[in-house]
Amino acid sequence: ETGVTQSPTHLIKTRGQQVTLRCSSQSGHNTVSWYQQALGQGPQFIFQYYREEENGRGNFPPRFSGLQFPNYSSELNVNALELDDSALYLCASSLWGTSYEQYFGPGTRLTVT
Amino acid sequence: AQSVSQHNHHVILSEAASLELGCNYSYGGTVNLFWYVQYPGQHLQLLLKYFSGDPLVKGIKGFEAEFIKSKFSFNLRKPSVQWSDTAEYFCAVLTGGGNKLTFGTGTQLKVEL
Numbered sequence: 001e002t003g004v005t006q007s008p009t010h011l012i013k014t015r016g017q018q019v020t021l022r023c024s025s026q027s028g029h030n031t032v033s034w035y036q037q038a039l040g041q042g043p044q045f046i047f048q049y050y051r052e053e054e055n056g057r058g059n060f061p062p063r064f065s066g067l068q069f070p071n072y073s074s075e076l077n078v079n080a081l082e083l084d085d086s087a088l089y090l091c092a093s094s095l096w097g098t099s100y101e102q103y104f105g106p107g108t109r110l111t112v113t
Numbered sequence: 114a115q116s117v118s119q120h121n122h123h124v125i126l127s128e129a130a131s132l133e134l135g136c137n138y139s140y141g142g143t144v145n146l147f148w149y150v151q152y153p154g155q156h157l158q159l160l161l162k163y164f165s166g167d168p169l170v171k172g173i174k175g176f177e178a179e180f181i182k183s184k185f186s187f188n189l190r191k192p193s194v195q196w197s198d199t200a201e202y203f204c205a206v207l208t209g210g211g212n213k214l215t216f217g218t219g220t221q222l223k224v225e226l
Contacts, residue, residue: 003156004156031212033212033213033214035214035216040218040219041218041219042117042119042203042205042216042217042218042219043157043203043214043216044216045213045214045215048212048213055212056210056212056213058213090157092214097211100145100147100162100164100207100211101159102159102214104149104156104157104158105156106155106156107156
């Protein structure tokens, strides 16, 4: 069984740039959720994807967008990066209807300078 | 809006001491509650979960938690901690129609030899 993987591990971007983070879900899982974990905080729900569509969104502006592909992998895109976007971005996969069984990836550490 | 409060941000214990980490949530409906752990350099992983039934739930590595509905609490306990329990612990509640995990800010536990 392959776990959740994320790439890249670390990323440094400049304010105003755009970034794409990638996530491969655990084998057999068809739902992907993205979370932002700022330093000293708990993860905050960004959105969830199922059947290639957004299914639920947290309190994040539209410059945070995502995609899910037919193989259930997913991307998180952030446009017009701000300093406050510096955080660990976590991806979690699950089977649709079983969000209580979310398996987390190692995260991508994004630093915006 | 739903929220989760963890009262202890940093806890330092000696090995063999007992542990209790507080967690309170604000949500009036049916709740599904979780404790996650993040060991240094590792993925966020599930310790235990409560859905219904026996309010005392047991998880991995000797951890347990008690759901007290009248107090909106879900405290984590372990009778005797080990050095290997050093980690960050997050309480979470599943909301948003069952697809969104809302996390507390976390408790950093350090166990000293």
